[in-house]
Amino acid sequence: MSNVPERLIDDESRKHLQTRFEKEMKGDVTIDLFTGEGEENADYVEFTTKVLTELSEIDSRIKINKFSIDSDEAKKRDLETSPSLTLAWDKGYKIEYWGAPAGYETGGLIETILYVSAESSGLSNDVVESLNYLDKEVKLYSFGTPTCPYCPQSAVLNHKIAIEKKGLVRSVCIEANENMELSQKFNVSSVPQQNINDDLESTTVGVQPEATYIDQVLSYGSTKYEELKKFKEEKDAKSSELTDNPDYPVILTDTSFNAAIKKYPFIVVDCWAEWCGPCKMLSPIIDELAKEQAGNFVFGKLDTDHNPVTSNQFGIRSIPTLLVFKDGEKVGQIVGAKPKAALLKEVESFR
Numbered sequence: 001m002s003n004v005p006e007r008l009i010d011d012e013s014r015k016h017l018q019t020r021f022e023k024e025m026k027g028d029v030t031i032d033l034f035t036g037e038g039e040e041n042a043d044y045v046e047f048t049t050k051v052l053t054e055l056s057e058i059d060s061r062i063k064i065n066k067f068s069i070d071s072d073e074a075k076k077r078d079l080e081t082s083p084s085l086t087l088a089w090d091k092g093y094k095i096e097y098w099g100a101p102a103g104y105e106t107g108g109l110i111e112t113i114l115y116v117s118a119e120s121s122g123l124s125n126d127v128v129e130s131l132n133y134l135d136k137e138v139k140l141y142s143f144g145t146p147t148c149p150y151c152p153q154s155a156v157l158n159h160k161i162a163i164e165k166k167g168l169v170r171s172v173c174i175e176a177n178e179n180m181e182l183s184q185k186f187n188v189s190s191v192p193q194q195n196i197n198d199d200l201e202s203t204t205v206g207v208q209p210e211a212t213y214i215d216q217v218l219s220y221g222s223t224k225y226e227e228l229k230k231f232k233e234e235k236d237a238k239s240s241e242l243t244d245n246p247d248y249p250v251i252l253t254d255t256s257f258n259a260a261i262k263k264y265p266f267i268v269v270d271c272w273a274e275w276c277g278p279c280k281m282l283s284p285i286i287d288e289l290a291k292e293q294a295g296n297f298v299f300g301k302l303d304t305d306h307n308p309v310t311s312n313q314f315g316i317r318s319i320p321t322l323l324v325f326k327d328g329e330k331v332g333q334i335v336g337a338k339p340k341a342a343l344l345k346e347v348e349s350f351r
Contacts, residue, residue: 004046009054017110021059026118028061030090036069036082044100044178048083051106055113062113081179087159088116092167095159098182099175103146105155108173112159121164124280125287127214131164133228138221139170141195143188145177153207154192161217168221196220209274247294249286249301254309257302261325266297268347269323271316273305278337279320285340289347297351324350 009017031052035045049066056062067073069082077086081098088095093116101109115122123131140158144151155173162171176183176191186195186203194213196202197220204213219225239251242263252260252269261267270286272279290299304311304319314323314330324332324347332350334343 003043004050007054008047008051009058014054014058017055017058020114021061024114024118025059025061028063029088029113029117030063030065031113032065032067032073032086032089034067034069034071034074034077034079034082034084034086038082041082041178044102045083047102048085048100051101052085055110061117087112091116091119093162094167094170095162096170096172097175098172099178100146101173102175104149104152105144105146105173105175108152108155111152111156115156115160115163119163121160123160123164124283126283127210128164130214130218130228130232131161133224134165134168134218134221135223136221137168137170138165138217139172139197140217141172141174141186141193141198143174143176143183143186143193143195144191145175148191150207151192154194157208157210157213158194161214165221169217207275210280211274245295246298247291249290249299252300252302252307252310254307257307257310260300262328264298264325265327266351267300267325268297269300269302269325271302271304271311271314271319271321271323273303273319275305276319282320282337282343285337285343288340289344297347322347326350 033048033052035049052064056064069079069084074080074084077089079096079098083100085097085101086095087093095112095116097105097109121128140161142151142155142158144155155171158171158173162169174182176188186193186200190205192205192207194202194204194208196217199220202216202220204216218228222228236251239248240253240256242250242256242260249270250260270282272283286299286301293299302310304316318335320335320337322334323330324334334346338346
């Protein structure tokens with residue numbers, strides 16, 4: 001007897017998804033579903049089939065093809081787990097789920113569908129710049145379980161890397177409980193867990209800081225990794241200098257903060273952290289404004305996780321927070337990500 005509900009997506013969720021798909025989907029996304037027969041995986045197969053069918057009913061641009069896990073097509077894609085699915089294989093992407101994308105992973109699947117439909121990774125300019133150095137094939141594993149709220153973040157980051165480097169990066173989200181042999185091989189005891197190129201030495205557990213993880217991926221996938229490291233070190237060193245009229249956000253620390261607010265007559269400090277989604281949304285806006293306002297006023301960036309003294313001094317409890325200083329004194333504070341025009345208008349109000 002099936003343990004899968006007759007309907008997985010309720011009416012309210014269907015309406016929400018329909019609105020979101022209409023607003024955010026840019027093109028068709030083909031999902032190829034691979035299944036086999038057997039009582040042990042019957043519920044997983046039924047769940048995956050139902051959730052994909054219901055998503056395609058909500059938006060016809062989500063197109064589902066079905067194959068046997070024993071088919072030549074499955075062998076060509078190196079798939080053995082039933083159910084498994086691949087996204088936009090027809091467009092050259094290598095994005096896969098081994099096992100049912102249930103629980104929190106369903107949300108991660110929906111996020112990935114939207115990124116694939118736009119054929120855009122949504123990664124920051126700095127990350128994209130770094131990934132331009134990736135020139136070797138890389139396989140990224142993300143182990144997760146349906147009850148882990150952090151696992152989709154790990155899987156989606158891998159998928160975004162695979163979108164940005166189409167054809168070079170293979171991203172596989174693995175349901176740990178349905179793939180016990182693989183989980184045992186990689187000593188999975190806590191999720192999310194990430195592995196690169198089947199190398200046990202690459203294991204990381206928990207959601208990784210984006211910059212750190214991208215650097216690890218590049219250490220496996222770039223023949224120019226050492227060149228990239230040197231370039232980034234030089235760039236970071238330059239960005240940390242308190243130069244006159246910088247056209248980029250100056251990187252500030254607990255050590256340099258006081259000198260910066262004294263040097264620049266008007267400076268806006270973006271307090272952020274690597275794990276903060278809204279911070280990443282705001283970052284390219286800060287970069288643009290820093291360039292456009294060079295000679296007018298200055299932007300700085302303070303990583304709150306690595307600079308607790310300054311963060312505590314100014315009572316930073318929510319990020320992103322922008323601290324506004326005029327002639328060395330704090331004159332304003334802006335909390336949350338805002339559109340470029342609105343942010344600039346609010347900053348100007350403190351001048």
